[in-house]
Amino acid sequence: NAGVTQTPKFRVLKTGQSMTLLCAQDMNHEYMYWYRQDPGMGLRLIHYSVGEGTTAKGEVPDGYNVSRLKKQNFLLGLESAAPSQTSVYFCASSNRDSKMNTEAFFGQGTRLTVV
């Protein structure tokens, strides 16, 4: 049981380049999230999804796009990377709220540097 897997683990981009971060979960969770963590700070929500084919904006969505074409995958795209997007990116997944356990599980993080 792999849980939540993020690809890649590290990446260096030049300003203006584009890239896609992949998050895959094997727990059949409905909810998936993308967060960023800057040095010395907590986690801020970029975008999230409450089910296949749906996405919603979080606290800091500007400069990012997401897609949830398959239930198990949640992609985070940077169309034109900027140095301000240098950060550690975390993906998470959880069950939907109801009578289920809604505990969220996190991937190992992707360290992105934009130069």
Place this chain on the structure above:
Amino acid sequence: GIQVEQSPPDLILQEGANSTLRCNFSDSVNNLQWFHQNPWGQLINLFYIPSGTKQNGRLSATTVATERYSLLYISSSQTTDSGVYFCAARQGAQKLVFGQGTRLTINP
């Protein structure tokens, strides 16, 4: 949306000491979790505790949902307990919101 506040922001203790970390949240929740971020940056699930009390070894947590707070207790601290502790909360079908964390340093 829900607001999550943690205290204290920093805590420095000697090995063997006990500690209590607090998490206040602004509204009712159906998800309250505690995480430990280790020095390598990994987020480790400690407790899923929207209400009640749980214990896992030297760690325990209590959430009093009606008063909108949760406490994380660490007993007989070890240097490996160092790191940042986060709580996160979710209200209904909303996003999971994190507090700013408590940085715990355990000195030998």
